[in-house]
Amino acid sequence: MNNLSIRHGLLATLVIFGLMIVFGAVLGVSQLSAASQAAGSVHAVSTRALLINDAYKNMTRVRSALTRAYSSAKASGQVNAEAIASAEKSLGKSKTELDEFEKAAALPQQDASTREQIDEMVALIRRCLDDTYADLQQRGWM
Numbered sequence: 001m002n003n004l005s006i007r008h009g010l011l012a013t014l015v016i017f018g019l020m021i022v023f024g025a026v027l028g029v030s031q032l033s034a035a036s037q038a039a040g041s042v043h044a045v046s047t048r049a050l051l052i053n054d055a056y057k058n059m060t061r062v063r064s065a066l067t068r069a070y071s072s073a074k075a076s077g078q079v080n081a082e083a084i085a086s087a088e089k090s091l092g093k094s095k096t097e098l099d100e101f102e103k104a105a106a107l108p109q110q111d112a113s114t115r116e117q118i119d120e121m122v123a124l125i126r127r128c129l130d131d132t133y134a135d136l137q138q139r140g141w142m
Contacts, residue, residue, distance in 0.1 A: 044107055051101040055125070058094035062087045062132070084136070091133055098122055098129075 065087035072080035102122055106115050 041107070041109070044104075048101060048104055048107075051097045051104075055094045055097040055101070058090040058097065059125070059129070061090035062094065062129075065090065066132075066136075087136070091129060095126070095129060098126055 065083045069080045069083035069087065072078065072083065102119070
């Protein structure tokens with residue numbers, strides 16, 4: 001009878017360790033799934049942040065190039081064609097980045113009012129860029 005209880009004890013220990021392994025595996029898979037979803041959310045947010053940041057940097061380049069063009073026009077009476085070409089290139093890049101940002105799907109955890117505010121901001125930036133481009137064309141610089 002003593003051997004039988006040892007055998008049952010060892011078998012019970014083996015079953016307990018087996019259940020612990022299975023439980024740990026299930027817990028690990030669920031945590032990997034949660035981590036994957038979190039990484040996807042971080043990627044989506046960072047992609048949008050990079051697009052807006054790059055659009056801002058390109059708008060700053062446009063402003064700098066137009067300042068150079070204005071300074072040369074004021075000083076010599078002639079427009080710096082390289083500065084205008086640089087401004088046009090950066091303006092195009094900025095518009096492309098804003099287009100990509102607008103096409104991006106809304107984030108699941110983002111509320112509707114925040115998305116509306118962001119869309120209004122992007123529309124304002126777009127109007128400023130369009131007005132700048134129209135003004136440059138009207139002056140005959142582009």
